[in-house]
Amino acid sequence: MLTIHAAPLVLPVGAAAVADGAVVVDGDRIAGIGLYAVIAAAHPAARVRRWPGLIAPGLRQDRARELLTRCYHPDPREADELGELPLWGEGFERIAATMDAARRAGSVRRGLQRMLRHGTTHVAGPFGADDPALRTAVSRSGLVVQVASSPVPVREGVPDLDPFAAGGDLARTTHGPLTLGGRADLAVFDVPDEAALYGDGPRPCVATVLAGRLVHRAR
Known part of the structure; x- marks a missing residue:
């Protein structure tokens, strides 16, 4: 079953950020990254998980x-x-x-x-x-x-x-970029942008996806 993970911001790392973005997961692989409206239209039967904050590669x-x-x-x-x-x-x-x-x-x-x-x-x-x-x-x-x-x-x-x-930034702290066909390892943080991931402020992780499986969900 296809699953669309959508958030106000998707940070693929190594590629441009996507506002109102989504990552579509097929099994343990990434089947698409882009605007939520485009992803949803291309996969109308997919289950949709909406998250606050941003989606990044797993750390x-x-x-x-x-x-x-x-x-x-x-x-x-x-x-x-x-x-x-x-x-x-x-x-x-x-x-x-x-x-x-x-x-x-x-x-x-x-x-x-x-x-x-x-x-x-x-x-x-x-x-x-x-x-x-x-x-x-x-x-x-x-x-x-x-x-x-x-x-x-x-x-x-x-x-x-x-x-x-x-103290590392996102590029040095993630396992690698999100890529089409790559393994679906995602981390979702309830923060407004990448800058909020750094420093001493809170950066609550609301979900972790490991090889396409939701293995942590805080809400």
Whole structure:
């Protein structure tokens, strides 16, 4: 079934922005990008999902390995004691000292799920044979492992689930441009324009589409 994702602004990256735009998805592929009126007329039987803000390519989380191996992602049932944010440094080390395989696996799964809530569709790899449980969890999540030509350096400071926290612009933070026939990995943010994605202001991700599947929806 064809699905049209429409928003006041579509930012394909590498091509001109489209006001009142849309992306049509066929299975796991992008079948069209353009003005909503034109896309809708060409696909009258398609399901339409209307979103606020803007549609962009899915984001890439460069600090995925740190977030999954050097942070603990609390279970919601632990929120009263541990909070909801990833635990790092001494907090992580305290839990890691007594953490069994099942608890670690739960933390990794929650970390991957929470990445999706920030528009992440790709993670920097590789996740090698030294940690098969981690590699399996990443594979099952559906997130794409994007291997850089050179290793991603370990940055100072607390890793953040928000890929924009590292300060990159949209072109450097997305997995790549939206292209006709390309994989349908999308992130939808309830902000008025690209500039609102940067800085310290809120940038709520209202939807994440992974290979054509709606895997996160905030409303």
